[in-house]
Amino acid sequence: MSSSDMKIITVIxxxxxxxxxxxxxxxxxxxxxxxxxxxxxxxxxxxxxxKELQELxxxxxxxxxxxxxxxxxxISSYDDLTQALEGAFFVQECVFEQLEVKQNIFQDIERLVGxxxxxxxxTSCLVPSNVFSKVQNRSRCLVSHxxxxxxxxxxxxxxxxxxxxATVMDTxxxxxxxVGQAPVRLRKEIxxxxxxxxxxxxxxxxxxxxxxxxxxxxxxxxxxxxxxGMRYAFIGPMxxxxxxxxxxxxxxxxxxxxxxxxxxxxxxxxxxxxxEGSKGIINEMCELIPSDQQxxxxxxxxRDQLLMGLAKLKKDHRPSEDLN
Ligand code: NAD
Numbered sequence: 001m002s003s004s005d006m007k008i009i010t011v012i013x014x015x016x017x018x019x020x021x022x023x024x025x026x027x028x029x030x031x032x033x034x035x036x037x038x039x040x041x042x043x044x045x046x047x048x049x050x051k052e053l054q055e056l057x058x059x060x061x062x063x064x065x066x067x068x069x070x071x072x073x074x075i076s077s078y079d080d081l082t083q084a085l086e087g088a089f090f091v092q093e094c095v096f097e098q099l100e101v102k103q104n105i106f107q108d109i110e111r112l113v114g115x116x117x118x119x120x121x122x123t124s125c126l127v128p129s130n131v132f133s134k135v136q137n138r139s140r141c142l143v144s145h146x147x148x149x150x151x152x153x154x155x156x157x158x159x160x161x162x163x164x165x166a167t168v169m170d171t172x173x174x175x176x177x178x179v180g181q182a183p184v185r186l187r188k189e190i191x192x193x194x195x196x197x198x199x200x201x202x203x204x205x206x207x208x209x210x211x212x213x214x215x216x217x218x219x220x221x222x223x224x225x226x227x228x229g230m231r232y233a234f235i236g237p238m239x240x241x242x243x244x245x246x247x248x249x250x251x252x253x254x255x256x257x258x259x260x261x262x263x264x265x266x267x268x269x270x271x272x273x274x275x276e277g278s279k280g281i282i283n284e285m286c287e288l289i290p291s292d293q294q295x296x297x298x299x300x301x302x303r304d305q306l307l308m309g310l311a312k313l314k315k316d317h318r319p320s321e322d323l324n
Contacts, residue, residue: 007031010088012105014045014077017122018094020150023049025092026071027064028179034077035084037095042077049075056151061308063151063180085112090175092144094122099130106141107134118168120144124196127189128161139165144172145193146181152307154182157193207271210281217284233310234317 009025011018014036022032022045036042050072057068064071078084085091091109095101106119113119119141121131132141143159150156156176160169169185176183186194206220215223231240238249245252272278289299 006089008033008087009090009092010035010084011092011094012036012081012084012109013094013096014042015094016148017146017150018092019045019049019052020146020148021092021094021122022075023053023071024063024150024179024181026074027062027066029064029066030074030179032075033084033086033088034075035081036077036079037081039079042079046072046075046077059308061312081108082112085109085117088113088117090118090120090172092120092122097124097126099126102126102131103134106132110135110137116140118142118172120172122146125192127191128159128164129189132161138163140168142168142172143189143193144176144183145195147195149304149307150181152304152311154180154311155195156181156183157186157195158183159186159189159193161189204271205267207273207278207281208268210284211271211277212268217281218288233314 008031010033011022011025012035014022014034018034018036022034025032034042034045036045050068053062053068053071056062062068062071066074091113093102093105093109095105102121102123106121109119115137117140119132119135121128121141121143122145123131123143124145126143128141128143131143132138135141138161141161142164143157145157145159147153147155158169158172158176173183173185184194190197192200202224206224209215210217210220235243241252241256242249245255289295
């Protein structure tokens with residue numbers, strides 16, 4: 001496929017993530033065709049996108065080189081799958097997180113596109129070998145798992161099916177980089193991918209500490225937001241350790257490795273997040289932020305404002321490999 005053929009991307013599903021992907025791809029100058037199986041849904045999504053892109057432009061947070069109007073002009077809506085797929089070199093699926101729904105839509109898509117078209121799923125929790133089990137040619141399939149909201153949180157986990165071609169991983173990595181995302185490659189599929197496995201470890205230990213009466217809900221959140229999170233917005237755990245001993249990572253592990261191993265052996269079992277014991281934790285959280293829509297929406301808006309500010313700051317940050 002020549003680069004002149006690589007201009008159109010089809011987004012399947014026009015919910016939260018579908019709309020975000022459309023904005024990200026349009027910011028990179030791609031024509032984006034949005035399809036949703038609920039008639040009128042993708043047209044509605046464009047109205048919302050337009051408003052969002054204009055607000056981003058006003059806040060000087062619009063991504064890419066094009067104006068909001070130019071980006072909106074790149075996005076079109078379809079109620080017909082065949083028309084939506086016409087001309088696309090890349091398909092990003094964003095339908096409900098239900099295995100059968102995803103399996104069926106990929107089966108339908110494969111019948112309607114050429115053999116070189118890349119089929120990519122946004123799934124959060126389903127492994128590629130299950131998602132693509134009804135696709136005949138699985139070498140063109142992968143998961144591109146975004147983080148919500150993808151417009152500000154740029155990580156995308158690229159997870160191959162056991163049969164995914166290396167060129168498909170490379171092309172997707174190039175595309176994601178070009179549109180300003182931060183892609184990482186998993187070398188093989190695993191339940192939870194990378195991000196959710198790390199997140200699950202943090203959730204489990206936070207839960208145990210609160211449940212065991214060691215710390216409050218409010219304070220465990222401060223441990224992350226005012227402690228670990230300060231560094232993790234810019235450098236990960238590996239680089240953090242490398243920089244935290246006079247002679248780097250090996251030195252760090254000689255000094256602190258045995259302590260980390262000792263602490264790890266004291267970790268408790270997997271918590272029961274829904275049982276009786278969880279009620280106290282949930283109540284404590286709801287005292288801080290009541291779980292009605294008004295309070296949750298206000299906190300989500302605050303979160304997105306803060307993420308926008310952080311994204312602005314990170315724009316000026318160059319990864320350490322660029323400093324060599
Ligand atoms: P959503 O419920 O907001 O949107 C799903 C959309 O898909 C709806 O508009 C629905 O009408 C449409 N749809 C359903 N079945 C369809 C079909 N067969 N054909 C075409 N359209 C169909 O969901 P979402 O939050 O946008 O999530 C979409 C995907 O992204 C899921 O797989 C989810 O796991 C993943 N994801 C979500 C998040 C998140 O935080 N929301 C983060 C990362 C990945």
